[in-house]
Amino acid sequence: MRHPLCTDDKKSDMPEGPSTIILAEAIHQFKGKKILTAAGIADIDMDLLPGHKLTDIKTFGKNTLLCLPGNKTIRIHLMMFGSYEIDSEKDRKPKLCLTFANGYVCFYTCIVEWLEGNPDDFYDWSADIMHKKWSTAKAKKKLLEKPEAYICDTLLNQEIFAGVGNIIKNEGLFLGRIHPETKVGAIPAARLIKLINKTREYTFNFLKWKKAGELKKRWLVYTKKKCPVCDSPLEKKYTGTTKRRTFFCSNCQEKFK
DNA sequence: CCGGTTGTTCAGCG
DNA sequence: GCGCTGAACAACCG
Numbered sequence: 001m002r003h004p005l006c007t008d009d010k011k012s013d014m015p016e017g018p019s020t021i022i023l024a025e026a027i028h029q030f031k032g033k034k035i036l037t038a039a040g041i042a043d044i045d046m047d048l049l050p051g052h053k054l055t056d057i058k059t060f061g062k063n064t065l066l067c068l069p070g071n072k073t074i075r076i077h078l079m080m081f082g083s084y085e086i087d088s089e090k091d092r093k094p095k096l097c098l099t100f101a102n103g104y105v106c107f108y109t110c111i112v113e114w115l116e117g118n119p120d121d122f123y124d125w126s127a128d129i130m131h132k133k134w135s136t137a138k139a140k141k142k143l144l145e146k147p148e149a150y151i152c153d154t155l156l157n158q159e160i161f162a163g164v165g166n167i168i169k170n171e172g173l174f175l176g177r178i179h180p181e182t183k184v185g186a187i188p189a190a191r192l193i194k195l196i197n198k199t200r201e202y203t204f205n206f207l208k209w210k211k212a213g214e215l216k217k218r219w220l221v222y223t224k225k226k227c228p229v230c231d232s233p234l235e236k237k238y239t240g241t242t243k244r245r246t247f248f249c250s251n252c253q254e255k256f257k
Numbered sequence: 258c259c260g261g262t263t264g265t266t267c268a269g270c271g
Numbered sequence: 272g273c274g275c276t277g278a279a280c281a282a283c284c285g
Contacts, residue, residue, distance in 0.1 A: 079280090079281070080280090081280090081281045082281085083283095092282090109281055109282065243276095243277095
């Protein structure tokens with residue numbers, strides 16, 4: 001069964017930050033509940049789980065953090081192909097399956113690992129584009145430390161924009177009207193701020209539209225053929241050192257030199 | 258059946 | 272010992 005919030009696609013997963021929020025919300029029903037059993041093929045000590053309460057569920061970028069007493073945390077990352085099921089199973093061995101009195105959740109094809117210590121020591125929340133503590137100023141500062149980097153690569157850098165994935169990168173660059181192959185150092189400060197703000201704004205729209213099942217029809221450039229502004233053909237290119245698929249309008253998106 | 262991908266890690270290099 | 276990068280990996284769709 002697919003989570004009712006995920007009506008946009010055939011898969012219940014989706015790896016960018018907003019989808020991680022949807023995952024966290026989907027398992028919120030287990031927060032504060034005791035783990036009854038833990039099983040799966042993940043290479044972790046499952047015996048440490050049963051009997052403990054799931055004290056909190058946090059997210060950092062594309063990571064889902066299952067918090068247990070004593071500063072123990074399980075990190076789950078769906079990567080590109082991960083998925084999860086609630087109160088149902090796939091015809092495949094789960095990496096991790098947790099049961100509670102009120103239901104169970106299974107995670108497939110993902111990273112599952114123990115984090116020892118407080119998540120606050122692992123993660124800088126101000127780098128999470130969806131977090132309350134997000135800091136535009138810090139992101140700008142980190143960008144300015146990489147003047148020679150292509151802007152398309154830096155948007156995928158999880159130390160700067162945790163939660164941003166390739167779709168958000170594409171749409172953010174278009175909304176900020178910046179050419180993906182522009183070097184960071186060439187972008188005027190005001191345009192850099194505009195790009196960051198537009199990207200963040202789009203990330204929250206991504207969440208809203210995905211929940212409403214209308215994410216794909218809201219795409220302006222990702223997988224599109226024509227520019228929604230000037231109607232000229234979009235370019236499709238594997239840009240930057242990350243060589244990730246990028247759709248852009250070389251007419252509307254400015255390339256500073 | 259094959260090619261492509263919403264992501265990350267790590268071996269191997271300079 | 273670093274920083275960079277290409278390869279490897281994963282499941283599912285068209």
